[in-house]
Amino acid sequence: MERLIRAQNPKRHEPIGLVMPHRNYFVDVKGRKPKEIVPGVRTRTFWQDQMLVSLVELDPSAVAPVHTHVEEQMGFIAKGTVEMEIEGAKRVLKEGDLYHVPADVPHGAKAGPKGCTILDVFSPIREVLKY
Numbered sequence: 001m002e003r004l005i006r007a008q009n010p011k012r013h014e015p016i017g018l019v020m021p022h023r024n025y026f027v028d029v030k031g032r033k034p035k036e037i038v039p040g041v042r043t044r045t046f047w048q049d050q051m052l053v054s055l056v057e058l059d060p061s062a063v064a065p066v067h068t069h070v071e072e073q074m075g076f077i078a079k080g081t082v083e084m085e086i087e088g089a090k091r092v093l094k095e096g097d098l099y100h101v102p103a104d105v106p107h108g109a110k111a112g113p114k115g116c117t118i119l120d121v122f123s124p125i126r127e128v129l130k131y
Ligand code: NI
Pocket: 067, 068, 069, 073, 107
């Protein structure tokens, strides 16, 4: 492990554990205060240099209105069910399902009766989700 980190950072000689102290390798998800995007839809976002993830919680029947953005988006349904609409096509997704939204393709979501939790990944980083 130490060799790996030094190989990636040849100028660093700090003991393991002090390497790159500005980085948070392990993330305290619940310690991050959520941000409400629209009523009933909250996100916690996390990013590094080239990727951003958005852990989204939707209340029962909450709606994320149809929108577009230049960033690609892939989402994993971590909990609950959601009706996703992508370029006009609708499908009910459940826990364990994955979806893909290419750049500039309109998409939106409506949570199922028990709400849902989705992990969205954006590339490149979706700057408006930094907070
Ligand atoms: Ni989106």
